[in-house]
Amino acid sequence: MGLKNKNIGLIGTGKMGSSLIRGILKSNIVDSSNVYASDIYNQSLENLQNELGINVSNDNKQTVMNSDIIILAVKPQVIRKVIAGFKDEMTEDKLVISIAAGVPISEIEDELNSGSKLIRVMPNIAATVGESSSAICPGGNTTNEDVENALEIFKTVGTARVVSEYLMDAFTGVSGSGPAYIFPVIEAMADGAVYEGLDRKNALTFAAQTVLGAAKLVLETDSHPAELKDMVTSPGGTTIRGFHELEEHGIRSAFMDAVIESSKRSRELGK
Numbered sequence: 001m002g003l004k005n006k007n008i009g010l011i012g013t014g015k016m017g018s019s020l021i022r023g024i025l026k027s028n029i030v031d032s033s034n035v036y037a038s039d040i041y042n043q044s045l046e047n048l049q050n051e052l053g054i055n056v057s058n059d060n061k062q063t064v065m066n067s068d069i070i071i072l073a074v075k076p077q078v079i080r081k082v083i084a085g086f087k088d089e090m091t092e093d094k095l096v097i098s099i100a101a102g103v104p105i106s107e108i109e110d111e112l113n114s115g116s117k118l119i120r121v122m123p124n125i126a127a128t129v130g131e132s133s134s135a136i137c138p139g140g141n142t143t144n145e146d147v148e149n150a151l152e153i154f155k156t157v158g159t160a161r162v163v164s165e166y167l168m169d170a171f172t173g174v175s176g177s178g179p180a181y182i183f184p185v186i187e188a189m190a191d192g193a194v195y196e197g198l199d200r201k202n203a204l205t206f207a208a209q210t211v212l213g214a215a216k217l218v219l220e221t222d223s224h225p226a227e228l229k230d231m232v233t234s235p236g237g238t239t240i241r242g243f244h245e246l247e248e249h250g251i252r253s254a255f256m257d258a259v260i261e262s263s264k265r266s267r268e269l270g271k
């Protein structure tokens with residue numbers, strides 16, 4: 001059992017596909033000789049082959065033929081066409097994992113041959129540094145072992161848990177898209193520090209470390225974020241002055257709206 005003797009295939013080696021390949025190989029759950037990847041973009045394949053020694057091809061059918069588990073890391077807009085191109089190579093023992101935003105299990109199962117095993121996953125770009133939070137939804141034909149294998153793969157790039165599919169759009173809004181909402185926060189906090197005279201490099205490092213520290217406090221203590229905020233905010237002190245500015249600029253509704261709009265777009269992509 002486990003992944004040691006399994007071959008893993010990646011279709012699409014863009015930002016998410018290549019970050020997953022790196023995470024999987026770093027964890028040593030499989031050897032590079034057991035990883036197959038394909039893309040229509042040769043440069044990305046060549047780079048991955050040179051850097052990691054994996055098997056590459058620009059024919060998705062090769063990836064499917066050679067793999068026990070196939071991760072689809074192509075855009076939602078092309079996923080149906082990509083599946084149509086390789087489905088003749090699918091057999092019932094192979095597991096397909098889709099990370100496409102918005103596209104429901106039922107739609108992908110319809111594209112694949114009936115009886116095909118499918119798991120839908122939403123990771124995020126922090127997989128590149130082993131800090132993704134991934135949600136996993138098993139399709140109708142999967143076994144417990146398939147789910148365990150998917151969890152093992154996505155735990156190599158961060159945390160992973162099984163969720164019900166109706167929660168996937170919300171999860172995409174907060175976690176799949178979420179890093180993009182925090183990068184400008186880090187940049188803007190650094191801008192403030194640069195305005196006040198700190199050099200750019202240090203300003204970015206301090207801002208990023210501050211966000212990391214705040215996130216760890218939420219994850220590693222049982223405290224509510226409001227309680228943690230109150231711990232920083234001395235009466236008549238510096239923090240409450242800054243916090244008042246954030247409230248004046250509608251920080252809470254801005255972030256809530258970002259997550260809600262992203263979730264809505266995820267639902268649209270599934271139609």
Ligand SMILES: NC(=O)C1=CN([C@@H]2O[C@H](COP(=O)(O)OP(=O)(O)OC[C@H]3O[C@@H](n4cnc5c(N)ncnc54)[C@H](O)[C@@H]3O)[C@@H](O)[C@H]2O)C=CC1
Binds near residue numbers: 016017044099125
């Ligand atoms: N970028 C992100 O932060 C996240 C992306 N996702 C999902 O991951 C998937 C991939 O997204 P990205 O990596 O950002 O996109 P990307 O554009 O960086 O990568 C997509 C790759 O697919 C390749 N491709 C296109 N047509 C192909 C075909 N017919 N056969 C093989 N490869 C083909 C492209 O050449 C490209 O390398 C999307 O479905 C997206 O919704 C999920 C979570 C986070």
Ligand SMILES: O=C(O)[C@@H]1CCC=N1
Binds near residue numbers: 101172176177
């Ligand atoms: O923006 C997108 O559609 C993808 C899915 C989640 C993150 N990036």
